[in-house]
Amino acid sequence: MNLIETQGLTKTFKSGVEAVKGVDITVEPGQIVGFLGPNGAGKSTTMRMLTTLLAPTSGSAKVAGRDLLADPAGVRRRIGYVSQSGGVNLAAPPAGDLVLQAMLYGMDRGRARERVAEVLALLELTGMEHLPGGALSGGQRRRFDLAFGLLHRPPLLFLDEPTTGLDPQSRAHLWDHIRALRADHGMTVFLTTHYLDEADALCDRLLIIDGGRIVAEGSPAELKAGGRTLDDVFLDITGRSLREEVPA
Numbered sequence: 001m002n003l004i005e006t007q008g009l010t011k012t013f014k015s016g017v018e019a020v021k022g023v024d025i026t027v028e029p030g031q032i033v034g035f036l037g038p039n040g041a042g043k044s045t046t047m048r049m050l051t052t053l054l055a056p057t058s059g060s061a062k063v064a065g066r067d068l069l070a071d072p073a074g075v076r077r078r079i080g081y082v083s084q085s086g087g088v089n090l091a092a093p094p095a096g097d098l099v100l101q102a103m104l105y106g107m108d109r110g111r112a113r114e115r116v117a118e119v120l121a122l123l124e125l126t127g128m129e130h131l132p133g134g135a136l137s138g139g140q141r142r143r144f145d146l147a148f149g150l151l152h153r154p155p156l157l158f159l160d161e162p163t164t165g166l167d168p169q170s171r172a173h174l175w176d177h178i179r180a181l182r183a184d185h186g187m188t189v190f191l192t193t194h195y196l197d198e199a200d201a202l203c204d205r206l207l208i209i210d211g212g213r214i215v216a217e218g219s220p221a222e223l224k225a226g227g228r229t230l231d232d233v234f235l236d237i238t239g240r241s242l243r244e245e246v247p248a
């Protein structure tokens with residue numbers, strides 16, 4: 001069963017902006033898929049639709065085996081989502097929030113504590129959950145963000161720019177954890193990134209979106225065929241002009 005399957009998914013905002021113009025995405029089980037594109041290409045809008053945070057204008061999708069439009073609650077129970085900003089409270093230790101979150105997924109307090117301990121061990125965070133969020137390093141905070149997304153054992157994890165702002169060591173460390181989630185737990189991962197080295201090193205398949213349409217897809221090796229770097233491929237496909245949005 002494919003973990004993501006969309007047909008002609010579109011989103012037109014009330015402002016008239018057609019952010020996503022009909023994307024067909026297929027993600028097979030156990031893949032780490034990178035979703036790339038310049039600023040404003042439609043990555044976040046697509047991700048927000050796939051995670052049920054935003055209603056599509058048209059099209060259909062199955063996510064983690066559930067119909068996105070008919071059963072969004074079913075989708076939510078079966079996916080993990082780690083947003084760009086994360087969820088770690090800087091003023092308080094994450095321990096209490098993790099247990100509460102696990103209880104929101106239906107575990108009793110005892111089971112919630114056990115599950116939190118398992119996830120912290122998995123992410124090499126044991127003992128750090130009692131430090132206030134503000135005392136953690138950027139890499140540790142991102143791993144706690146991941147922990148929140150994993151408590152209910154979702155088969156599919158969405159990561160929105162998981163390593164933005166991290167130093168090279170912390171990025172490589174987080175990649176190892178993401179690879180281990182796939183290798184040891186069969187997790188399927190769909191992530192956005194602006195780092196092409198990250199896409200190259202971490203992902204089995206890449207989807208490149210531009211102007212609301214998928215403009216290229218394939219494994220990093222397929223996209224780099226002919227000895228080109230992924231940067232060259234990306235710039236050739238999406239063009240070299242700047243994409244910063246001009247404030248209205």
Ligand SMILES: Nc1ncnc2c1ncn2[C@@H]1O[C@H](COP(=O)(O)OP(=O)(O)OP(=O)(O)O)[C@@H](O)[C@H]1O
Pocket residue numbers: 013014015017018019037038039040041042043044045046245
């Ligand atoms: N709530 C909204 N209302 C109107 N337009 C929006 C809204 N959210 C996004 N857009 C527009 O939709 C388009 C796609 O935006 P989106 O945030 O999906 O791009 P992105 O690829 O995630 O970009 P970035 O890399 O900068 O995060 C842009 O033109 C953006 O301005």
